Amino acid sequence: MSFGAAISLLLIAGGVFGAALVLTGARPGLARSRRLGLAGAAALAAAVALVIADLAGMGLLAGASEGAAPLLPLADWVDRAVDWLVTAYGDALRENISNPIVYAIGFFERFLYQSIAWPAMAVAFALFAYHASRKWTLALFVAVAFVLIWALQLWKPTMQTLSLISVSILVTALVGLPLGIAMGLSNRFRTAMMPVLDFMQTMPSFVYLIPVVMLFGLGTFSGVLATAVYAAPPLIRLTDLGLRLVDKEVMEAATAFGASRSQKLWRVQLPLALPNVMAGVNQSIMMALAMVVIASMIGVRGLGQEVFYGLQRQEPGTGFTAGLCIVLLAIVLDRITQAYGRRMQAHYQTGAY
């Protein structure tokens, strides 16, 4: 056995020893010496098993070898699963889900940049900002930002991006809110969802672009789907958090006065969770904006595409101006949604919330 193999053996046996200690520690009333004995026995058994397996030629203790087929062919399984999904349901999915949404987005896009004159959009957003914040400074900033975007000749891609984000957030909200509420109400569902959310948030987005593109092809719908998946976790998490942060005594009061489950949810929990839900919407919008450039790689039109062009053609200016528009759009949406969130809790700010 080589030096490396011996180190590996020690590390694995040590790991088993530690795990056994932790596991036996969870059971109360087990004497310390007995726990140590049990853990030691487990570690020894693991070491013996490893050596036998190594001698039998499984190579567990050898360093990584290249080129050999993996012991666990997970990649193959995923490939086959996606292939099956594409052949079995690809057409149906495209026709029934993807096409109508693509059509809707196209319509919305054209509505934003063709039907409405840009100054009208700027004024509308400025009014929107004023309504949310009651601050004319924010309204002015929004108007200036829109003028700047127009002046940069990036109005059309900006509106395309805005429409993509709007639709994505709509999808996110339709899926995310019920999931968040379910998590807030059920501990069991929450336990099940946590790893799923971690997966969604940490898995690099390129990874799930691959099956999405295979299923729905390059284009807007794949972009919406990828964006929605990426943007959903904060909304789900903050909805869950908002429901759970509602004061315990307030919930007890609702129960004591004879509120049914749904009455508690609709009349007490959700209204009180609203500021957190709004924070979730805000975070989701920011996440969606972060996906814009990545989505452009699968053929989504808009500002991301401009940035991508800049990269491909080595035009730093093109990249910068498009990037600037993304930033402006982000600030505008962020300030407006935050202001709405604040207004929602203005009524009942007690310090406890």
Add this chain to the structure above:
Amino acid sequence: MVERSATKIEIPKIELRGVTKIFGDRPAKMLPMVEAGASKEDLLEKTGHTLGLRDVSLTIMQGQTFVVMGLSGSGKSTLIRHLNRLIDPTAGQVLVDGEDIMALDEKALTAFRRARMAMVFQRFGLFPHRTVLENISFGLDLQASGRAAREDSRARAREWVSTVGLDGYEDSYPHALSGGMQQRVGLARALAMDTDILLMDEAFSALDPLIRRDMQDQLIELQSRLKKTIVFITHDLDEALRLGDRIAILKDGEIVQVGSGEEILTAPATDYVAEFVEDVNRGRVLTAGRVKLDCAVVTSTEAPAAALTRAGNGELQITYVVDANGKLLGAVTGSRMRRAIAENTASMESLVEPVQTATADMVLEDVLPLTLKGDLPVAVVDGQGRVQGMLSRRSIIAALAETAGVAKPGH
């Protein structure tokens, strides 16, 4: 507060039978251990489970203000939450009007909570997103379907706004109100439910002493009109004695003593209770009836010599004089009687001096000033003016100065 007249027929309203509550992952499995008498500390150390209540049995009568008192961690909040099943017991029964509420399913339980008991919370538990009026009508709104019904519940809520003195604040949000006003909202919200049972979980504990006193007065006043069954939780013994017709003292999840304030003060069941009641203002709790001394009574027609014999040779050589119907006329001192005998006065009537009177249910704090109005001891009389005993300054001070541990109930 004083025990109500003993003639009233008492109907059990709420009964707890052997209620045990264990908090933890597997409470039912720990039950045998608790029943075998394992201590709270033992249970926590060995199993990680917390003992909330151990074998609590209580009967709360209709119309009573029943106070459960104990320090933090004694399980009193756990106890009150069993009454409307905000917490379910690990073992035991909870009966309301003889009905086992553990048998209720979710729907019946909701209906039960709406119709039978309302609750006031320590930190108020108001809905921050609802106005004062909307808070008060919350419970009513839950049962109202349609616009007309909702209007009706708002109108009923509005009546309670003025009862608790919150006129003009109907449309304020709770955060804009002071603590005392917030708890008035909490109280009105509970009263608006029009239930015959009111649960109050440390309802006044979060308030300033002055406002607390104010709220206690208001509760006493309301209770004298509404005659609800009130279960009141507190850690403040003065509050317990002031409000409670009966008081249960809870320690480590177990009932240590149940009784009237006076009983607990004068005959503490354990050292723990004795220690507890040590610092209490006894003058506010002990009644004239309990500490009164025996006294001599003669009718006005008797001769002074006979009266003097009756008065005895005690420190207070005094006898009360009553008319033929037993109604108190006044008192005569020993020296006066002796002088009358010497002067051969035939009738007592001319010797009588007026005296102050007190009823048996007056607390000593209120009797004491009466003893300062004259030199003669205060006569304790019943509703018809018949003499039952007397109270001298000395006897009152002696009763006040007695320490709880050695006190004996003095009938």
